């Protein structure tokens with residue numbers, strides 16, 4: 001049987017497993033010390049003040065939007081080239097996603113098109129660092145400051161990515177530092193840079209947002225007398241201050257995350273190396289474009305998205321099917337969010353973001369993940385060339 005190479009998968013070693021076992025054998029398997037340890041390490045790695053871990057990237061997005069005040073009747077700006085969660089998390093709060101078109105090459109939100117979509121109801125901009133390639137945060141910040149909007153970075157693809165605001169002077173900053181935004185969200189799903197099985201996190205430099213997030217993931221409940229309750233009751237006492245959820249991560253997951261985080265630099269390095277091998281192999285090929293990095297971006301290559309050249313767009317289904325037939329677990333990222341029947345039922349119409357729709361027509365994600373061996377990478381290149389040359 002042919003070896004199947006997925007587009008992404010986890011890398012879990014003996015140490016990771018042992019860390020999870022240690023927690024299982026300890027007194028705390030949830031809401032114990034590993035949660036805070038993981039949060040502290042994550043905040044430190046990214047260069048942010050605070051991190052709050054959640055049981056998924058989706059719940060973390062929900063928390064970030066809530067803590068920044070998004071509510072019923074508000075609008076928020078986002079991209080259609082993302083996983084539905086980026087938009088859904090705002091819809092949970094009764095807010096309306098306004099989809100802004102993307103750049104034709106990076107697939108990231110087109111900053112030039114944001115201002116035209118701002119109305120009196122706009123509260124927040126949620127940008128996605130698509131495939132791990134940072135958006136130009138400084139220009140997003142410029143718009144947000146002009147219109148007094150909050151910024152959330154959906155960085156579910158971008159742990160370990162770096163951004164530099166100008167060519168001279170400034171140093172590279174890690175995505176997650178929240179230097180240019182109010183909050184940054186990560187996912188620890190198995191295809192992401194590090195995994196906790198399911199899991200996510202919000203990073204922020206704002207203490208008030210941090211406090212809200214802590215409550216939000218635990219039903220809106222607090223025991224903090226000094227900050228929230230104001231008077232002394234007995235030790236049993238807690239209060240619920242707003243409607244929150246059970247979005248807690250377990251200590252088993254946090255221990256796994258902590259152990260995975262120790263390997264993040266090696267993981268990102270490996271992804272970047274694979275991307276470089278692909279770039280060299282596919283340079284100047286007649287069939288598709290390869291991803292390029294902007295001056296301000298160092299991608300962490302969650303995905304390696306190729307885009308079919310215009311004359312081959314109508315062959316995508318065939319190419320995709322053949323690549324799969326040959327053992328490559330290629331995927332398409334993404335069906336534009338407003339194409340989904342749910343969003344159509346809310347009144348969004350196809351044609352809304354023409355560049356995103358073209359991008360969807362062109363895009364195929366090739367396998368890229370740290371556990372890939374040299375042979376796997378060679379195999380991908382060989383199969384891709386075979387399939388494309390056979391079908392032309």
Ligand SMILES: Cc1ncc(COP(=O)(O)O)c(C=O)c1O
Nearest residue numbers: 056057058083085156187188189
């Ligand atoms: C861009 C983006 N946002 C949000 C999410 C949601 O994360 P999770 O699957 O951990 O809920 C994902 C995960 O697929 C994602 O890729």
